[in-house]
Amino acid sequence: MIGLDSPWVLASCGLLVGVIMGFVARHNHFCTMSALERFWYAGDSNGLRSWVLAAAVALLATQTIMAAGIIELSSSFYLTSALSVAGSLFGGLMFGVGMALVGTCGFGAIIRLGGGNLRALVVLTGIGLAAIAAQRGITGHFRVNVIEPLSLDMTPIGSQSLGTLVSKAAGMRLEYPLALLLGGAAVAWVFANAAFRRDRGKITAGAVIGLCIAAGWLATSFFSNRLFSEVQLEAGSFVMPVGDTIMQLITVTGALPDYGVGLVVGVFIGAAIAAWRADDMRWEACDDARELSRHLAGAFLMGTGGVFALGCTIGQGVSAMSVMALSAPLSIAGIVFGARIGLGYLVEGSPFGFLRHARHSEPAE
Secondary structure (H helix, E strand, O other): OOOOOOOOHHHHHHHHHHHHHHHHHHHOOOOHHHHHHHHHHHOOOHHHHHHHHHHHHHHHHHHHHHHOOOOOOOOOHHHOOEEOHHHHHHHHHHHHHHHHHHOOOHHHHHHHHOOOEHHHHHHHHHHHHHHHHHHHOHHHHHHHHHHHHHOEEOOOOOOOEHHHHHHHHHOOOOHHHHHHHHHHHHHHHHOOOHHHHHOHHHHHHHHHHHHHHHHHHHHHHHHHOOOOOOOOOOOOOOOHHHHHHHHHHHOOOOOOOOHHHHHHHHHHHHHHHHHHHOOOOOOEOOOOHHHHHHHHHHHHHHHHHHHHOOOOOOHHHHHHHHOOEOHHHHHHHHHHHHHHHHHHHHHHOOOOHHHHHHHHOOOOO
């Protein structure tokens, strides 16, 4: 039995939350890249609405427990005084292109690996190694010397939280009312679609994943003042934690697994359970060297871009959004545009082929 003061407690919390996330995501086919692709090419917005629902639920749940004084997240790395505009946009762009080349994000790759997809293993290895290099290795020099100096100093405001910015401008505390407004508007848009209201699987996936992100904030915040070791406040991201998981597997450094490592392992286990229950486990590998090279290139772009942007589709799109970080919409804009460029290259033969299509589809005057 792991006690509340055990050094393994954070990893255990991440493992439990990850199992839930992995099972629900695999069972209900929650995938950001698939959602964008179906929205652009099939006119199906259900997957996209499920992802927005996850962000909205995470925002409402996180801000509610913050307003109740249960957790305090001002020291989260999403809310630092340095707003990396270049990192968010450029890193997000890199991540989006890589996501399109691979066909999924880091979270989706773990879900696929749970069903026996060996291409996902290649992708996750590439993401992890690229993330380590961008954080502590050779591409980290570019991040430190080029990306970080272009950050905006938000010290006069206090943090890069939209809630803090609005509150300072209004002269009163408006963080929670703003969260209710933004979250309520997002939920209203999500359920405005009749087809989505009938899709219980997508509704369940979005709601549960959003609550899991809030649970991550709750766990890391709760134990940050109860463990002797330093605890990073986090809720869910699948770039640097993938690299940390690899390091835990291949090295003995004395550092115990943290919440992020537990989450990665838990998502894999949960996805594997869902695949086994659905009799959907099968080995899959790359068809040829061309496909392998595309997956390796995409993994490098996601691992590097994810570190530059401080997150991925889950890290920035849901976790950072839940604390109203200004980096979240910037990173997501970069990811979405990058994914569109990548799909344009793969599907239409040109990275900007969708722009030509949009011009040709305009009605003549």
